[in-house]
Amino acid sequence: MKIKMNWGKGLALGMGIFMLFIIAMGAYMFRQSPDDYDHQYYEKGLAYDSVYNQERQVLIDKVQPKITVGNNAVAVDFAAPAAGTVQFERLADPSLDREVAFSTDAGYKVNIDAGHFRKGRWDLTFSWQNAGKKYLYQQKIDLK
Secondary structure, eight states, X not given: OOOOOOHHHHHHHHHXXXXXXXXXXXXXXXXXXXXXXXXXXXXXXXXXXXXXXXXXXXXXXXXXXXXXXXTTEEEEEOSSOOEEEEEEEOTTOGGGOEEEEEEOOTTSEEEEEOTTSXXXXXXXXXXXXXXXXXXXXXXXXXXX
16 A cells, blocks of 8 residues: 655654654753753853963962872972962762862971862862962862
8 A cells, every 4th residue: 555645744744743853852951950050150251360360370470289189188289378278179069069278387288188078080279379469270189
């Protein structure tokens, strides 16, 4: 048995399938969790110049901290006295993000207890001041 189809039926069927595809994609997009984007995207964009200048100041003054990851600790060696904060960010689970305040000892060193942090990849953002200058330094580490 042969089914005859004319142009009108074929176009209507094709448009119907396309419309179902668009509706299904729309439903899928609305079911996505709203936390899949950076809520502070615009604020970060407005503050970009300030962040860029602080990162550049680290390179100009050659004060990049040396980071060493040990057993349950992160040791940081600074080139000069420093006081500020370090932001631990976990891209896999933002609910684990932490901010730790620090101040260097007499040897310009900081030891951060990382025993309570989950093992894996972390993004560190150091923000500190020294001699009236603000610095910002970012590095990725793996806690084991």
